[in-house]
Amino acid sequence: MPALSPPLASDPIDALLSAHGLRRTGAARRVLGWLLAHPDTSYTHAQLQTALQADDPARAQGEGAVALDRVTLYRLIDRLTQVGLLLCRVDAKRVRRYQAMPASVHALPHFECQSCHRDSPLTGTLQGNALDLEVAAQSALQALKALGYQGLSLDLAVRGVCADCATAAQTPSLTPTAAGSGASS
Numbered sequence: 001m002p003a004l005s006p007p008l009a010s011d012p013i014d015a016l017l018s019a020h021g022l023r024r025t026g027a028a029r030r031v032l033g034w035l036l037a038h039p040d041t042s043y044t045h046a047q048l049q050t051a052l053q054a055d056d057p058a059r060a061q062g063e064g065a066v067a068l069d070r071v072t073l074y075r076l077i078d079r080l081t082q083v084g085l086l087l088c089r090v091d092a093k094r095v096r097r098y099q100a101m102p103a104s105v106h107a108l109p110h111f112e113c114q115s116c117h118r119d120s121p122l123t124g125t126l127q128g129n130a131l132d133l134e135v136a137a138q139s140a141l142q143a144l145k146a147l148g149y150q151g152l153s154l155d156l157a158v159r160g161v162c163a164d165c166a167t168a169a170q171t172p173s174l175t176p177t178a179a180g181s182g183a184s185s
Contacts, residue, residue, distance in 0.1 A: 022083060087155070089119070116164070
Protein backbone atom coordinates (compact mmCIF):
# COMPACT_ATOMS: atom_id res chain seq x y z
CA MET A 1 0.00 0.00 0.00
CA PRO A 2 1.52 3.38 -0.99
CA ALA A 3 2.28 5.87 1.74
CA LEU A 4 -0.20 8.69 2.00
CA SER A 5 1.26 12.16 1.67
CA PRO A 6 -0.08 14.91 3.90
CA PRO A 7 -2.77 17.06 2.28
CA LEU A 8 -1.42 20.20 0.66
CA ALA A 9 -2.51 23.38 2.31
CA SER A 10 -4.41 25.58 -0.12
CA ASP A 11 -3.37 28.70 1.78
CA PRO A 12 0.31 29.67 1.31
CA ILE A 13 0.49 30.98 4.89
CA ASP A 14 -0.79 27.65 6.21
CA ALA A 15 1.77 25.90 4.03
CA LEU A 16 4.59 28.05 5.45
CA LEU A 17 3.50 27.45 9.03
CA SER A 18 3.20 23.69 8.47
CA ALA A 19 6.54 23.50 6.66
CA HIS A 20 8.22 25.11 9.66
CA GLY A 21 6.51 22.85 12.19
CA LEU A 22 4.15 25.49 13.58
CA ARG A 23 0.47 25.18 14.36
CA ARG A 24 -1.83 26.92 11.89
CA THR A 25 -3.74 28.99 14.41
CA GLY A 26 -5.76 32.06 13.54
CA ALA A 27 -3.27 34.24 15.40
CA ALA A 28 -0.28 32.73 13.57
CA ARG A 29 -2.00 33.15 10.19
CA ARG A 30 -2.91 36.73 10.99
CA VAL A 31 0.55 37.82 12.19
CA LEU A 32 2.50 36.07 9.45
CA GLY A 33 0.01 37.26 6.83
CA TRP A 34 0.36 40.86 7.99
CA LEU A 35 4.15 40.77 7.95
CA LEU A 36 4.27 39.07 4.54
CA ALA A 37 1.89 41.73 3.19
CA HIS A 38 4.30 44.45 4.44
CA PRO A 39 7.72 42.93 3.60
CA ASP A 40 9.69 46.18 3.52
CA THR A 41 8.58 47.37 6.95
CA SER A 42 9.96 46.35 10.31
CA TYR A 43 7.81 46.62 13.41
CA THR A 44 8.45 46.74 17.12
CA HIS A 45 6.24 44.47 19.20
CA ALA A 46 4.01 47.43 20.16
CA GLN A 47 3.83 48.75 16.57
CA LEU A 48 2.83 45.32 15.28
CA GLN A 49 0.14 44.93 17.93
CA THR A 50 -1.26 48.39 17.11
CA ALA A 51 -1.19 47.70 13.36
CA LEU A 52 -2.98 44.37 13.77
CA GLN A 53 -5.66 45.90 15.99
CA ALA A 54 -6.20 48.81 13.59
CA ASP A 55 -6.24 46.53 10.55
CA ASP A 56 -9.32 44.54 11.47
CA PRO A 57 -11.54 46.20 14.08
CA ALA A 58 -14.57 44.18 12.94
CA ARG A 59 -12.77 40.93 13.69
CA ALA A 60 -12.27 41.98 17.31
CA GLN A 61 -16.02 42.49 17.74
CA GLY A 62 -17.59 39.79 15.59
CA GLU A 63 -17.34 36.12 14.86
CA GLY A 64 -13.95 34.64 14.14
CA ALA A 65 -12.23 36.93 16.61
CA VAL A 66 -8.58 36.08 17.11
CA ALA A 67 -7.40 36.91 20.61
CA LEU A 68 -4.04 38.58 20.25
CA ASP A 69 -2.95 40.02 23.55
CA ARG A 70 0.54 41.34 24.20
CA VAL A 71 1.94 38.07 25.57
CA THR A 72 0.40 35.91 22.84
CA LEU A 73 1.87 38.18 20.18
CA TYR A 74 5.29 38.17 21.85
CA ARG A 75 5.38 34.36 22.03
CA LEU A 76 4.17 34.05 18.46
CA ILE A 77 6.75 36.41 16.96
CA ASP A 78 9.42 34.64 19.01
CA ARG A 79 8.42 31.27 17.50
CA LEU A 80 8.20 32.73 13.98
CA THR A 81 11.69 34.20 14.43
CA GLN A 82 13.14 30.94 15.79
CA VAL A 83 12.04 29.00 12.70
CA GLY A 84 13.35 31.67 10.31
CA LEU A 85 10.08 33.13 9.06
CA LEU A 86 10.78 36.50 10.69
CA LEU A 87 13.91 38.55 10.90
CA CYS A 88 14.56 40.15 14.29
CA ARG A 89 16.87 43.14 14.45
CA VAL A 90 18.01 45.04 17.49
CA ASP A 91 18.62 48.70 16.74
CA ALA A 92 21.10 51.07 18.35
CA LYS A 93 18.64 51.75 21.21
CA ARG A 94 18.31 47.97 21.80
CA VAL A 95 14.74 47.92 20.47
CA ARG A 96 13.74 44.72 18.70
CA ARG A 97 12.14 45.08 15.27
CA TYR A 98 10.56 42.27 13.27
CA GLN A 99 9.83 41.79 9.60
CA ALA A 100 9.10 38.95 7.21
CA MET A 101 12.18 37.06 6.09
CA PRO A 102 11.92 35.66 2.58
CA ALA A 103 13.37 32.15 2.43
CA SER A 104 15.66 33.10 -0.46
CA VAL A 105 17.29 36.00 1.37
CA HIS A 106 20.36 35.45 3.53
CA ALA A 107 21.44 39.07 3.92
CA LEU A 108 18.84 41.81 4.08
CA PRO A 109 20.73 45.09 4.13
CA HIS A 110 19.15 48.04 5.90
CA PHE A 111 20.00 51.48 7.21
CA GLU A 112 19.25 52.51 10.80
CA CYS A 113 19.16 56.24 11.50
CA GLN A 114 20.67 56.95 14.90
CA SER A 115 18.73 60.19 15.15
CA CYS A 116 15.12 59.37 14.19
CA HIS A 117 15.51 55.55 14.52
CA ARG A 118 13.87 54.85 11.16
CA ASP A 119 14.84 51.54 9.63
CA SER A 120 15.07 51.69 5.82
CA PRO A 121 15.69 48.72 3.54
CA LEU A 122 18.66 49.14 1.21
CA THR A 123 17.77 46.41 -1.26
CA GLY A 124 16.83 48.89 -4.00
CA THR A 125 19.77 51.16 -3.24
CA LEU A 126 22.25 48.29 -3.31
CA GLN A 127 20.60 46.40 -6.19
CA GLY A 128 23.79 46.37 -8.25
CA ASN A 129 25.66 44.78 -5.34
CA ALA A 130 22.91 42.36 -4.27
CA LEU A 131 24.62 39.32 -5.76
CA ASP A 132 27.92 40.23 -4.06
CA LEU A 133 26.11 40.60 -0.71
CA GLU A 134 24.35 37.26 -1.18
CA VAL A 135 27.64 35.49 -2.02
CA ALA A 136 29.36 37.07 1.00
CA ALA A 137 26.45 36.09 3.26
CA GLN A 138 26.48 32.49 1.98
CA SER A 139 30.25 32.25 2.48
CA ALA A 140 30.05 33.56 6.04
CA LEU A 141 27.17 31.23 6.94
CA GLN A 142 28.90 28.20 5.41
CA ALA A 143 32.13 28.95 7.28
CA LEU A 144 30.27 29.22 10.58
CA LYS A 145 28.30 26.02 9.90
CA ALA A 146 31.60 24.23 9.25
CA LEU A 147 32.70 25.32 12.73
CA GLY A 148 29.56 23.79 14.23
CA TYR A 149 27.37 26.86 14.64
CA GLN A 150 23.65 26.26 14.12
CA GLY A 151 20.48 28.31 13.55
CA LEU A 152 22.37 31.04 11.75
CA SER A 153 21.09 34.23 10.20
CA LEU A 154 22.86 37.31 9.00
CA ASP A 155 21.89 40.94 9.49
CA LEU A 156 23.64 43.63 7.49
CA ALA A 157 23.00 46.96 9.21
CA VAL A 158 24.46 50.27 8.21
CA ARG A 159 24.09 52.84 10.98
CA GLY A 160 24.40 56.60 10.78
CA VAL A 161 22.23 59.69 10.30
CA CYS A 162 19.69 59.70 7.45
CA ALA A 163 19.59 62.51 4.88
CA ASP A 164 16.43 64.01 6.43
CA CYS A 165 17.95 64.23 9.91
CA ALA A 166 21.27 65.50 8.56
CA THR A 167 19.48 68.26 6.63
CA ALA A 168 17.35 69.16 9.66
CA ALA A 169 20.48 69.42 11.83
CA GLN A 170 22.11 71.81 9.36
CA THR A 171 19.01 74.02 8.96
CA PRO A 172 18.76 76.62 11.73
CA SER A 173 15.45 76.25 13.49
CA LEU A 174 13.52 78.90 15.31
CA THR A 175 13.47 78.42 19.04
CA PRO A 176 10.38 79.57 20.96
CA THR A 177 12.44 82.42 22.46
CA ALA A 178 13.76 83.56 19.09
CA ALA A 179 10.29 83.34 17.51
CA GLY A 180 8.72 85.30 20.36
CA SER A 181 11.36 88.04 20.29
CA GLY A 182 11.04 88.42 16.52
CA ALA A 183 7.27 88.88 16.77
CA SER A 184 7.46 91.62 19.42
CA SER A 185 9.94 93.83 17.55
